Amino acid sequence: KKYQFNKHDPEGTHAFELTNLCDRAILGLLLGMEADNPGSMLDVKQSGKKLTVDEIRAAGWFEELPLDGEVVLKFQTKLRSTSAAPQPIDDNDLNNFLNQLKITKMSDRDRLNLTKMFCASYFFMSEQARMIIEAYDGSAEKMEAAVMLFFCVIDGHCAKTTMFKSTVEQDRFQHMLGAHAHYRSQNPTGRYELNLALIPDQMMAKNLVEAGIHEGGSRTWRN
Incomplete structure (x- = not known):
């Protein structure tokens, strides 16, 4: 089901295993969306430990993810979907x-x-x-x-x-x-x-x- 992740509809609770390459890719996308739209990433936990977005930013997650562990988070974007014509990946x-x-x-x-x-x-x-x-x-x-x-x-x-x-x-x-x-x-x-x-x-x-x-x-x- 993770391969059905849709960047245009990312809301929900997500669980990631950081040794899994696809999980890392999806989490990377969500981090990029959080950077563009602060406040979207909520209730972040790494191996059961609660983390704030400021803490994961200080730990360097926005540049390079940890190599292992489980991450669970809730994502709730504040952006409204738009009807822009499809554009190629940047x-x-x-x-x-x-x-x-x-x-x-x-x-x-x-x-x-x-x-x-x-x-x-x-x-x-x-x-x-x-x-x-x-x-x-x-x-x-x-x-x-x-x-x-x-x-x-x-x-x-x-x-x-x-x-x-x-x-x-x-x-x-x-x-x-x-x-x-x-x-x-x-x-x-x-x-x-x-x-x-x-x-x-x-x-x-x-x-x-x-x-x-x-x-x-x-x-x-x-x-």
Whole structure:
């Protein structure tokens, strides 16, 4: 369930194991949101010990998290959601993501889980997606990651040729997308029948929800 964390709806009580890379990534996102919107992070406990935000700031958590221990906190943002058009991940968050993907002891399956988590919270440009999939060692997980990222790419019209230089990989990518290859996040008009048990359909549904929020669900969703 942690891989379903949504940066745009982070409220709730969260528990993190600091030896888990995905947990660390989510906690890092919440710390960044606390820095932008002070007072959102409440009731912080590390291994049962209560901590204030000032104490974790003094301990350097905003720069580098502790290596182990369990952290439990409540997050309650004061920011109201806006209807801004989807924007690609910013450079700081992208670099943070890439640095985590490049940890040598991380398996490609772990990288895929981390990519899924970031896809739930961010949009990307095709060039950013290319940088992400290049962090993968094996071709199978790399291609799975590319399919997930495709539905979060803003410039989908050039995704295939930007993400893959090899025509063999481009053809394989096209085959894995199937009919979904025609989807464009910036112009998603059409009728959809989605199977939410499938990752590509999950990513597409997430994109359609974002579009509905931006344009107004009453004007964009029918039947």
